[in-house]
Amino acid sequence: MSFAEAEAAPNLFRADAPRARPLLVVAGVAWLALAVFVFAVPDAQDLERTELFGGIAVAVAAAAVLAWRFGRTKLLSGVGRLAPWLLFGALALAAWEALTAKTDYLPLPFFAAPQAILEVYTDDWPRLLDSLWHSLWLLLRGYAIGGALGFTLGVGLGCSRTISYWAQPGLRLIGPLPAAAWVPLAFFVFPTSASASVFLVALATFFPVAVLTWSGVASVASAYYDVARTVGAKRWFLVRHVSIPAALPHVFVGLFMGLGASFAVLVVAEMLGVKSGLGWYLQWAQGWAAYANMYAALLLMAVMCSALITLLFRLRDRLLAWQQGMVKW
């Protein structure tokens, strides 16, 4: 190693220390400019929350500048990484605002102004929150039931020849059927649309969890069983302490896929039969041609789904801390 390289090496470590992010100031100025644009240029559309929107822009601008000023503290050191996104956000919002609220260039009602969506949150939040709660509650019940049953059957398929013999044909025939195909039957058979929806969500979750748990248990190296058997492990110990922990990475892939499938069937069920939930809200908003409400509900739904997936990945990271090279979410 030359002297020059030796001198340069410590910089590798210095780069990790919090440093000033001038881009934060640029982003702050951009948000301030957005605020001025929102306040100064009169609306071409009939909008109620223009002041609030401008106020939020001012607040973001102030926050960006504060983050720049105190960016070296441990608490705020991560905010600097957001600077490019903050700047982009200001520009994108300005363009959106210009094309909708300020010039009425994009046709109503399909394109809503930013403050129109803001207005949905400030004015219709009780209904949105109620819908969110109903969606979540339905999803969690179905997901828990489907996940638990799928996991149990998957372990059974992997560990017992009898269970495998009897359960495999049914699973193979019915499993690949999209859960949405059961919608008409479910709403007819179940006493309430809520219980039908729980069934559908559970079914959608069940199949991927069962198959992946099964494949996980089936792919456990036989050497693990040999080792455990020679030190005195009996059948249940092998299932509980070898098959299941070794299959857990597969199980989480199944839980992830099941969560995705359950979102899909949840929205379908809510649009077709259930009289509450975000899917219902979407349908209802479309009926009134209230596109701003639709966008607001879509955004809320996206946040909900993403948050649930994040939760699942956090749980996996905790349980599978022994694994290396996982996909970070």
Add this chain to the structure above:
Amino acid sequence: MVAAALQVPDAEALGASLDVQGVSHGFLLQGEVLPVLQDVGLRAAPGEFVALLGPSGCGKSTLLRLVAGLDAPRRGRIVVDGTEIAGPDPSRVVVFQDPTLFPWRTVWQNAALGLQAQGRLRAERGRVDAALALVGLSRFAAAYPHQLSGGMAQRAALARALVNDPRLLILDEPLGKLDSLTRLAMQGELTRLWQQRGFTVLMVTHDVEEALLLAGRVVVFSDRPARVRADLTVDLPWPRHRDHPRLLQLRRDVLGLLGLDASW
């Protein structure tokens, strides 16, 4: 018994006696039985260290699986301490060529596997610590297997076996995948542990020198289907020196038996 005389006094009480009687075994391969072991007979006195040598793929590891009770022989009996074996038992523990540690368990939890499976862990946690200390891994008790080197992983596997206080330790090329320096160190440790504990050892190895250095008796197998070709007593005290003239002499004999005398 020559070997017993060279050991700690209570070795006979700790080690199990092994008697393999006329064992034949084979595998089904495309509808036909491929014979792997043919009428193998083998005895080990309590506390004896017996090494099995033979050409690659001759069936030595299969014999170990049978002695461990992981598979049942097609013909013949395997008798330990006067009783025919009927399955795996923690008094007969195997250390495989791969450490096969459970990646989801820490080193401590891996070593505790046997006691946990037998429902004795709560009362005998101290034995796990003692076994890890014995193999020099106390400081790594909380580490996960992927954080260990090959030698450390194999020592953890050894601790997992020793926790059960085995009376017969079955070693399937336990040092086969280690680098040569680690290997030399581990050979010394194995001898020390065996002398301390007094268990009977049945070890498969590909390394003639290793067999002669560690074992009281070296059993040489023929090519598949494996038969016992020769049974040599290594009448030297431990610890042995690898360039002792008697060892070099024996090494030449064994290589001759394996048909490799020309290459020496």
